[in-house]
Amino acid sequence: MKGEFQLELNEYIKAKYDGQSDWFVEFVNEPSNQMNKQDIHSKKEYLDGSHVILNSPSFHYNNKLYNPRKLVVSYAKTLLNFQKSFLLSKSVVYTGKERVVKAINEINRKGKMDRINVKILHNLLSYGEVYEYIYISDGKIKSRVIDSEEGYPLFDHNNELMAFVQHYINDGISYYVVYEKDIVREYTNEGGELHLIGEYSNLSGLPVIYKTDNELSHTKGKSELDDWIYILDEIENLLSKFTDTVYKNMNPIPIAIGQELKGNGIASNIVGMGIQLDDGSDFKFASIQLDVEAFNALYDKLIQTLFDISSTPNVAMNKAEIANVSETSIRILYSLANVKAKINENYLRDGLEERLNKYRVLLGYLGKNFTDNEFETLDIQFSYDMPSNDQEIINNLKTLYDMKSISLETLLDRSPYINDTQMEMERLHKTNDDKHINMNIDKNGTDIQNVTLSGK
Structure with missing residues (x-):
């Protein structure tokens, strides 16, 4: 199966990228992939606080340049x-x-x-969408989440995943991680030329793709x-x-209606100044x-x-x-x-x-x-x-258990106070075993403390 998959990928590379060894560079730079990358990056900027309102232009108000609230x-x-x-x-x-x-x-x-x-x-x-790669390191199975902005899945005409490319830039240097069905290769252009820096066996296959539904695409999420x-x-x-x-x-316009009796108007630099108006005049x-x-x-x-x-x-x-x-x-x-x-x-x-x-x-x-x-x-x-309502849940569980309609393990699973059912079951078994031992000791008339000491 791996051989067939590898042959299919090689044929795709040969047909679309003329069999070039650095086909993944052209694949990453395809317009659709770059547009998707830009869209994801813009959403990161939005969550970081870069919103449209911050681009609101300044305007003139009362003959002064005014910066609007944002x-x-x-x-x-x-x-x-x-x-x-x-x-x-x-x-x-x-x-x-x-x-x-x-x-x-x-x-x-x-x-x-x-x-x-x-x-x-x-x-x-x-x-x-987001991607996850499962691998073995130091004898342990681990997971690495690949940044959505760095991931470029390659699908065939049946929307089946053929390969996966991870591309990121660090200190002006490009890095490419190419995942194939049974091998992973790492490349970099450090020094000016693209070259291979690592090659590893791929035991788990291609990365896992998590995606939401999208009415316009079967391979891209929304x-x-x-x-x-x-x-x-x-x-x-x-x-x-x-x-x-x-x-x-808070900056109203003063309006005087009628004739002022004396003075040269209201001084703009004085607060609380009084004015005298002719009979029938008004000020507001x-x-x-x-x-x-x-x-x-x-x-x-x-x-x-x-x-x-x-x-x-x-x-x-x-x-x-x-x-x-x-x-x-x-x-x-x-x-x-x-x-x-x-x-x-x-x-x-x-x-x-x-x-x-x-x-x-x-x-x-x-x-x-x-x-x-x-x-x-x-x-x-x-x-x-x-x-x-925890009390209501517990009463319902108790009723079902008394009716022998559920097991103790199911009751613990549904209990709002139990997080680890297996651990709680072990503790209950241990408690019941201890009670059983103590009951036997009491029936035999033996001092419990002496039995404990002799057990040591």
Whole structure:
């Protein structure tokens, strides 16, 4: 199979790039790839605080150059943090045959995969796609997340991944990492000429690709920011212009109607000066009347639209007040968030299942082999960070357990106070064993302290 794949890649390179050994340089510089790179980079700049409102031009007001207010609202980060926390605040749980689950959990614990999962989800939501390479180092299985801006997957006409190129620049020097099915090569142009600096066996195959759905492409993802940015720009524009209006309104225009009895007018450099007007004259200040209600209505509508588009519940963003409610009411409030989390879960699940297959291959190289039946029992479970009525959950669990409708292990899995079911089961077994020993000692009339000392 590897030979067929390699032949297919070589034929593609020969047909499109005339068989050049540095084909990956031309591939990286293709317009579509550079446009995608620029799009990802612009989203990074946006999350870093480079917003359209900052480009607002200066203008003249009262014969003076005026720099308008430029209020930046980093709502995008808040929405991303909510989606990441809602889906991954609790660790991903793997279920299946005990032997294979133990091996997977050991890899995840040593490789700190929970943190890597959050990083992957952040890049997935922010840029639409992210890449992960699984490898062995020092006898351990590890994961490296490839920056979305640095990754260039190569697909064939059937949208099957044939190769992957990672390109980045450091200190003005270009580096290329070319992943093929069974080999990885590193190149650099340090010194002025492109040359090979490393070649390694690729045990796990091509990198894992995580991507969101895109109506215009089967191989490229779509960023969540694409749906939010225009609404956020309008919110920033509204806040900035309204703030400018408030400050301008603090500089009213004095209007005198009628004849002043004496003096040469009102001196501009004097505050609190009195004036004398002829009978029937009037003096007043003209200022702009701010329509606060219209502002509030427009602002609230924009915020609500933003929350609806991002599937964020108002109550999660402190935009609504609620009293104590039941579990059912909470689920209704978070219904849109649940729908969105399920979609994000499917994006992650596609990549995590491919990651598990690579785990199996690498575990085989480490001398740990698993049968198809063992590995097919593996399943991935996500626990959403849903606000809950813990007392109601515990009462329901107790009722089911008393009815003998669920096992103790399932009860512990569903308990809001238990994080590690296996550890808790071991502690319960140990506690029950200790109680059993103590009961036997009491029945025999033997002093417990003496038995403990003799055991030492």
